[in-house]
């Protein structure tokens with residue numbers, strides 16, 4: 001395949017399929033590590049063909065940052081997976097671009113913020129969910145003679161309940177089977193996807209008729225059907241209640257009002273029912289998996305590092321006394337903050353961020369990036385870069401603290417939520433949720449490894465984002 005002038009260095013592939021058949025030879029298990037190994041040979045910006053698409057793999061802090069801040073690289077590829085998920089159209093927020101994206105993202109962010117994203121106004125509600133989770137774990141620990149608790153999937157309900165209250169004004173019972181089904185379906189969609197192959201633009205008819213191709217790129221979009229149906233029925237209920245802007249109590253109410261207003265004024269409006277369904281599918285998907293995954297990985301790190309757990313408990317006891325940690329305590333808990341940061345650094349749940357796309361020909365680290373290239377940002381490479389982080393594989397919260405441990409150091413190499421205009425839209429909610437749950441659990445319980453069993457693994461499970469493996473722990477209430 002002839003490469004464009006000044007294209008980044010990289011391996012050559014075969015006609016039609018490009019480098020696709022050889023990619024996994026670099027690392028058969030983890031695509032993000034395969035591309036990191038490739039960058040050691042070709043440099044931090046590597047270019048190759050995947051199918052007929054030009055693919056740019058970006059593996060250094062300087063280059064990743066340059067992409068995130070370059071508006072010409074702020075598009076998203078239109079993959080067959082997202083089309084299959086969203087009524088055959090490009091909808092939602094995560095996978096759209098241009099003016100449509102700007103308009104929808106701005107509206108969504110404004111209202112989610114007003115409704116409590118990152119605000120203490122919803123803290124009571126969050127603390128209610130924290131309390132329920134603590135009770136659930138307490139009961140499970142009490143009912144086992146060795147106090148062993150299975151912590152698989154246990155954080156998801158709590159996290160989604162907070163998000164769902166903002167979106168739809170409702171919460172679920174922890175044991176509601178219908179809700180559990182939705183969460184399982186969501187998890188399956190995320191775990192099935194191949195983060196690199198999933199971007200190849202396979203024609204819809206091939207995707208529809210070939211199970212082999214679907215499996216190869218990890219399409220389980222049929223699993224989003226129950227989620228979409230559930231979202232639609234929630235929207236229908238809101239339509240019936242027909243609350244005006246003054247009575248609006250959640251995101252769906254605000255969106256329906258905007259739809260009504262725009263329908264009367266603007267024949268080309270982008271505010272439609274399907275767009276609302278797709279936006280909520282994005283928020284539900286992005287919010288449920290990522291935040292509960294971050295809590296899960298942090299808990300595994302803390303079980304594997306008992307000394308760190310004890311130090312965190314000592315700080316929590318000293319600062320919060322008998323109380324469960326609140327957002328007000330947060331700035332007085334530098335060690336706890338450093339533990340949370342270190343878990344996000346060692347086990348980022350988005351090793352590939354979300355794929356970016358060149359909307360125009362542009363330059364990156366001096367190379368020419370052709371219009372239409374898919375740009376894979378390797379956040380894991382940034383957070384594990386041994387030239388910046390000393391012994392990056394070692395879990396060491398102190399690296400985020402000043403010498404006497406009283407202040408958190410903000411490094412410009414640490415951006416688990418991305419930077420620039422495509423940055424995570426839920427970061428403020430995610431940070432608060434991640435802090436309140438992890439800190440409360442460590443304050444209330446001691447988590448220990450189960451005797452005679454291997455330690456819970458940190459090896460991530462692949463997918464569009466990566467997940468943690470379910471794990472068990474001995475959970476002992478602290479007095």
Ligand code: HEM
Nearest residue numbers: 094286287290291294350353354417418422424425426430
């Ligand atoms: C610990 C939890 C989370 C992490 C680590 C995380 C991380 C990220 C990252 C790295 C990106 C991509 C940035 C880029 O493309 O350059 C992203 C995008 C996004 N995130 Fe998050 N996220 C988290 C939680 C959430 C939550 C709770 C929500 C929603 C409620 C959310 C909604 C989104 C959306 C909608 C986008 C796409 C934004 C766009 O394309 O304009 N995320 N997130």
